[in-house]
Amino acid sequence: MRKLFVFVSILVVLSVFAQTINWALLEEPKTLNPWNHYGPNATVWNSYVLGTWYGALYSYSDVRFDWIPSLAADLPKIEQEGNLWAYTVPLRKDVFWSDGTQFTADDVVWTMNTVMKLIKEYGLGGNWASMIDPDYFVKAEKIDDFTVKIYFTQPSLAKANFGALMAPILSKKYWEPKVEEALKTGAPLQTLYNYDNFDEPIIGPFKLVKWEKGAFVQQKARPDYFDKGSTLILYKNGAVEIKNPNTGFYWAGYGEPTGEKMLELVTGPYVEDIIYRIYLNRAAAITALINGDVSFVFNSLGLQKGEADQLAKASGVKVISNTTNGFRYMCFNMRRYPMSIKEFRQAIAALIDREFLCSRVLGGQAFPQYSVVPVGNAFWYNPKVPEITPGYGMSYGERRKLAIDLLKKAGFKWVVEPKIEGNNVVRQGRGLIAPNGQRIEQIELLAPGTGYDPMRATMALYIERWANEIGIPIKANLVDFNYIVQRVWDEPFNFDIYMLGWSLGYYPDHMADFFHSKRAGVGDFNAAGYNNPEFDKLADEFLAASDINKAKELGFKLQEILAEDLPYIVLFDTPIVEAYRVDQIVFPYEQTLSGLQYVGGVPALVKTAQ
Structure with missing residues (x-):
């Protein structure tokens, strides 16, 4: 099943790494290349693996799905400038790519303007064209290293707030020379889609270390992940609070962050490796879960009744259900x-x-x-x-x-x-x-x-x-x-x-x-x-x-x-019915729209069972 990718907030805590966890996929990813995945081959199986690799200026909070800053430091300031609408976005100063390079306005401006160029001049489509829509997005400009101004033809909720401002941001240092090289070929887009990005710097907490086609994909936690120690707090009065005592980053919005808390997450990564093992039929994956070879099965369709009944009887396995979107x-x-x-x-x-x-x-x-x-x-x-x-x-x-x-x-x-x-x-x-x-x-x-x-x-x-x-x-x-x-x-x-x-x-x-x-x-x-x-x-x-x-x-x-x-x-x-091994892993929550599948198993939050 294809899907339109929705970013989920990545909030991570300082932790002591534990053992490897194994998860099951029922299909091979089509690609782990961002140009291809957010372009013509956006399958859910890709996103389970690369879903946390790329940050966006804004994302959704866990569980309640509030629209909150992610790579941005605050909500945008919106002003009309002539015939255009300008969204001024301050950026966080504590974000670093996995190669040690600091994330800056250059990455944002280059990504958005390059995507726009590829859409208008070369026909780039898919999710890229949905997020950076040429009918609404005009350009991105750098004000200083940590401030960007993004221009739109009109203040559209769909194409600004929930579009370009939630688009994935790529590393300019890594991708700029490769895009320039691709544009010199006879098939620029196909060249980008086919590019081997194994050594690509990423923003997220886990980095690809091995993809054995037909067998598994392995990701390793970044010990230098910039956002370790970050805490997300959702208050019952609607307020949201984000704070990282290690870097000093702090943001609060949607009311005063006081009173009873609905959810508090202090996250990792807590595991050293995640291995996504590929099972090309459901029965084999279910058997692997029962036998303890994997602790969770990614299946965007959820479990069938017979499978859920079988797993409910298995020792160490818990079955959960959520509504779907x-x-x-x-x-x-x-x-x-x-x-x-x-x-x-x-x-x-x-x-x-x-x-x-x-x-x-x-x-x-x-x-x-x-x-x-x-x-x-x-x-x-x-x-x-x-x-x-x-x-x-x-x-x-x-x-x-x-x-x-x-x-x-x-x-x-x-x-x-x-x-x-x-x-x-x-x-x-x-x-x-x-x-x-x-x-x-x-x-x-x-x-x-x-x-x-x-x-x-x-x-x-x-x-x-x-x-x-x-x-x-x-x-x-x-x-x-x-x-x-x-x-x-x-x-x-x-x-x-x-x-x-x-x-x-x-x-x-x-x-x-x-x-x-x-x-x-x-x-x-x-x-x-x-x-x-x-x-x-x-x-x-x-x-x-x-x-x-x-x-x-x-x-x-x-x-x-x-x-x-x-x-x-x-x-x-169907309601999304899932199962996982409670004797192997601990999820920070179980109830969320479209299930744990939809949030990619929250890899930066999941812990091993003690």
Whole structure:
């Protein structure tokens, strides 16, 4: 599953290093190169490993997800200068890269301006283009070594606060000569994507020491990590306090840091090495957890019921559950016929009974999802979306009749037309003919196999059967996760329909990232090729909004348009159920939105069990 990367605050404490801990991955990372990861190959498996390598000016606090300074020393000062809006950001003076170089304004200015250049002149896409959006970001300037001024066309929450100001910052000293060298080649972006960055200086607490492809990735704690001893305190009155007695850094915001504390974290790293062991099937990873070979399994989908039941009986293992901020979905390639026809997409949507699949077939382990904004993100979720969805609340027979009517409305015909009586398909459709007279041959639905996600595999087979009943020749092809990524983004767009999932950030600007027509290029996020001028206009207004209530109103409209046009059919998600060995490791907390997976297992906070 790909994901939009969200930075989590990295707060670290002076500690005595302990033993190595072993964690399990269910897929090989596609890349550990920042240009590639934040570009065309942003998979969750990469981010589990490199998630703490790069700092940002601002990030989210643990658990409560307050927007707080990270590499910045304070919140930005925002002023209008002529036609532009300037965000003046003071920087921390106690931050050092792993090569001993001090972090300064030069790193910030170089990173942002270079990303901007690569986007505008060479087509850099992915998360980079979401964060440093040329329609909003203008330039970054150095005021002095520890102050930057960042200019935007307007004071956008999505593109300033939750965009460029949360973008990863790279080392200018390391990357500047390599970017200059890449620009002299015939394929600058591919050169950067392929660059071996094993010796790259990083900001975070753990540094890569070995990647044995197909076996493991090993990271070692930095004994010189600048932020050892830092403490994060969240107060119940909403205030936040950050202090590092070793460097003297201090920040407090969102009220007076007094009264009852909700959470206090004083962090490490507490372990010397973290080894991410790669298991390419779930059963092997579960067995490794039971046997004590690993202490935690990274699986963005969470545990299936049978797995959770098995692990609940295992000695030394604890099972936990959290709500999620994501969804699993089908995407149509609207560059291809007949996926480009809205009624065709609506017909398939009408056939899919999410409630039946989630409650009866999947045994209540999953819950239906309809909107591209998950129910769990309650402020931004539009509750009207389900009733807009074709087939919602209908019976088996009614769904099929609606699907047939939608196809007829668009001009489809059959060699043998399907016939529905009550809730029975008395005559299966055959030989679907498109409005242009073309006989529709097999349509491939790429979906993860049972070894990776049995829920999506099962759902894909039901969708194949239901479509075939009325003569839509869909064939489910259950394949490896990385193969789907390759077909969709690397080849590119070599698919009819695919089924994957997203783990999301809290500000729902992913609606523009996934569906704005300007994001439909190679290596970018609009894999559907969706192009709706009305949607684009509203998405632009949403991204430009500086008032939270106006942004919410626009966000609701965007969800309604997508529920009608259906470039995606959002299907379902599950509570994230995880397990770890309490006799080997201690996490600082267990309850957090989207689970411990979402925060990468908080490697700078995790301890070994005593």
